[in-house]
Amino acid sequence: MKKQYAAVWFVLPATIIILLLVIYPMVYSLFVSFHSYNIAISQKMTFIGIENFKNIFLDGRFWNSIINTVILVVVGCALQLTLGLAIALLLNQKLRSEAAIKVLILLPMLMAPVVVAQMWKIMLQPNIGCVNYFLQLLHVTGQEIEWLTKSRLAIFSLLLVDLWQWTPFVTIVTLAGLYSMPTSPLEAARVDGASGFQIFRYVSLPLLKPILIVVVLIRSIDIYRLLEAVVVMTEGGPGFSTETVSFYVFSVGFKYFNIGYAAALSYFISIILSLVVGFFINSLNREMRGAL
Amino acid sequence: MSTKLPSRRIKNKLGTIFGYVLLAIVLIWFVFPLYWTFATSVKQKGEFFSSPPLLFSRQPTLKNYTEVFEDGSLIYLKNSIIAVTFSSLSAIVLGSLAAYGLARIKPSWSKKYALWVLSLRLFPPIAIILPLFLMMKNLHLIDTYWSLIMVYTMFNLSFAVWILRAFFEDIPSELDESAFLDGCSHLGVFFKIIIPITKTGILTTAIFCSIFSWNEFLFATILTRSITKTFVVHVASYRGSQNLNLGAISALCILGTIPIITLFLLTRRHFIRGITLGAIKD
Numbered sequence: 001m002k003k004q005y006a007a008v009w010f011v012l013p014a015t016i017i018i019l020l021l022v023i024y025p026m027v028y029s030l031f032v033s034f035h036s037y038n039i040a041i042s043q044k045m046t047f048i049g050i051e052n053f054k055n056i057f058l059d060g061r062f063w064n065s066i067i068n069t070v071i072l073v074v075v076g077c078a079l080q081l082t083l084g085l086a087i088a089l090l091l092n093q094k095l096r097s098e099a100a101i102k103v104l105i106l107l108p109m110l111m112a113p114v115v116v117a118q119m120w121k122i123m124l125q126p127n128i129g130c131v132n133y134f135l136q137l138l139h140v141t142g143q144e145i146e147w148l149t150k151s152r153l154a155i156f157s158l159l160l161v162d163l164w165q166w167t168p169f170v171t172i173v174t175l176a177g178l179y180s181m182p183t184s185p186l187e188a189a190r191v192d193g194a195s196g197f198q199i200f201r202y203v204s205l206p207l208l209k210p211i212l213i214v215v216v217l218i219r220s221i222d223i224y225r226l227l228e229a230v231v232v233m234t235e236g237g238p239g240f241s242t243e244t245v246s247f248y249v250f251s252v253g254f255k256y257f258n259i260g261y262a263a264a265l266s267y268f269i270s271i272i273l274s275l276v277v278g279f280f281i282n283s284l285n286r287e288m289r290g291a292l
Numbered sequence: 293m294s295t296k297l298p299s300r301r302i303k304n305k306l307g308t309i310f311g312y313v314l315l316a317i318v319l320i321w322f323v324f325p326l327y328w329t330f331a332t333s334v335k336q337k338g339e340f341f342s343s344p345p346l347l348f349s350r351q352p353t354l355k356n357y358t359e360v361f362e363d364g365s366l367i368y369l370k371n372s373i374i375a376v377t378f379s380s381l382s383a384i385v386l387g388s389l390a391a392y393g394l395a396r397i398k399p400s401w402s403k404k405y406a407l408w409v410l411s412l413r414l415f416p417p418i419a420i421i422l423p424l425f426l427m428m429k430n431l432h433l434i435d436t437y438w439s440l441i442m443v444y445t446m447f448n449l450s451f452a453v454w455i456l457r458a459f460f461e462d463i464p465s466e467l468d469e470s471a472f473l474d475g476c477s478h479l480g481v482f483f484k485i486i487i488p489i490t491k492t493g494i495l496t497t498a499i500f501c502s503i504f505s506w507n508e509f510l511f512a513t514i515l516t517r518s519i520t521k522t523f524v525v526h527v528a529s530y531r532g533s534q535n536l537n538l539g540a541i542s543a544l545c546i547l548g549t550i551p552i553i554t555l556f557l558l559t560r561r562h563f564i565r566g567i568t569l570g571a572i573k574d
Contacts, residue, residue: 007397104322114527119328254425
């Protein structure tokens with residue numbers, strides 16, 4: 001008993017900071033979400049009950065941003081997982097200068113999302129950017145593609161940038177999983193005459209599954225909060241075609257200064273996120289029990 | 293069987309060559325955008341718009357960099373360095389204390405607490421920036437270093453506690469037991485045994501925290517105005533003296549990336565463990 005008591009003192013300072021800067025704002029935010037409060041017109045806070053939450057359901061622009069975000073999460077995760085896994089398998093052979101290769105592959109994910117977005121914005125410019133030039137060189141297309149100003153393409157450009165920056169994360173984590181994999185099942189399969197693909201499909205992939213679920217979870221959460229690329233590259237446009245959830249809440253709060261409604265939206269999107277994360281963690285638990 | 297062997301060897305060789313070609317494509321895909329940005333940052337004014345685009349400037353110049361510095365970017369670099377240094381330091385100090393409590397004293401709630409701290413990271417930052425903004429505004433801390441340092445400390449803390457706990461747990465418990473027998477207190481063990489042994493782990497964590505704070509955009513753009521604006525916010529909003537100065541923007545991108553690459557190369561070996569820890573441990 002006395003032993004445990006000492007731990008409290010060590011944990012206390014960190015806990016105070018966290019309570020002060022996370023828990024208190026969250027409670028305050030809940031309070032604000034039941035009020036009408038716009039600081040742009042220096043309005044006093046007035047209690048309006050659950051009016052803000054009711055409005056969410058009628059807010060077409062918000063649901064549009066949800067759809068955009070879901071597209072980004074689903075397609076983004078699928079692409080990054082496939083590509084990341086493929087690259088990990090490619091690197092999982094005995095390669096020369098493996099360390100150097102890893103360093104190069106890691107670089108994108110270390111960079112600031114804002115910087116990455118600026119870089120790609122320049123490269124995707126029609127007429128002067130290099131992406132269109134290379135596509136024309138390879139005869140993929142003859143004309144100048146307007147990556148950021150055509151509504152279908154703009155969201156694709158966001159996917160492309162996220163793919164570039166975060167596939168390395170999938171690769172590195174999967175690689176670590178491949179390294180730590182027990183060798184005996186792999187050898188047994190090889191002795192039984194399984195082909196490389198069969199070994200991957202029926203031995204490696206099931207063993208990797210728990211790790212891959214965690215990777216998808218982390219990537220989903222990150223794409224869900226995608227903001228920087230939208231701010232820098234498209235500002236939600238053209239129209240509202242690239243507005244993500246984060247960007248919309250950001251606009252409501254800090255462009256229109258509709259603080260009460262933004263607080264309600266914040267709560268709403270956090271609840272959606274916790275539901276999705278809960279689902280993921282449940283399926284992960286089931287996976288783990290299956291493995292044991 | 294023996295007739296099959298040579299053909300299989302050729303097949304393997306072709307496979308290896310194919311593998312290296314694929315690898316080359318992968319590397320080009322990841323490295324080229326960085327190269328292109330660097331190449332653009334040393335181009336002359338007239339060369340941005342040349343068609344076909346130039347892979348490298350005919351007369352490389354540092355003019356874009358000097359222009360960026362004359363625009364006051366140095367101040368924003370300084371702001372970023374201040375926010376990053378102090379928030380990482382305080383996150384490490386507070387985080388390693390908490391991690392010691394969790395990993396070495398091992399209270400029954402150790403794991404629950406660690407998971408709780410980690411779960412704070414899952415929340416969309418956009419969900420707490422709003423109340424934080426109101427709080428900082430009421431305390432008159434908007435556009436001061438304090439607000440940024442406090443917020444980054446908090447965000448880094450959740451990560452630092454989690455990762456340092458894993459590093460601390462690797463130390464065999466005989467070490468501190470013998471120190472306790474010699475009459476050491478918890479703080480004594482913490483400073484004389486745990487910290488020296490996990491030096492590299494702590495350094496890696498500090499660098500992770502620094503990179504996070506350096507790259508962070510949302511809090512920085514809301515909590516700062518002009519005095520303590522960080523470098524990343526500057527990069528996001530840069531317009532420059534002329535409308536679209538690709539060279540200057542590219543130069544900013546390179547300047548914003550150099551510190552990160554430097555930090556990363558310092559602790560390259562331990563870095564991968566840090567990235568994979570959250571996904572693979574437990």
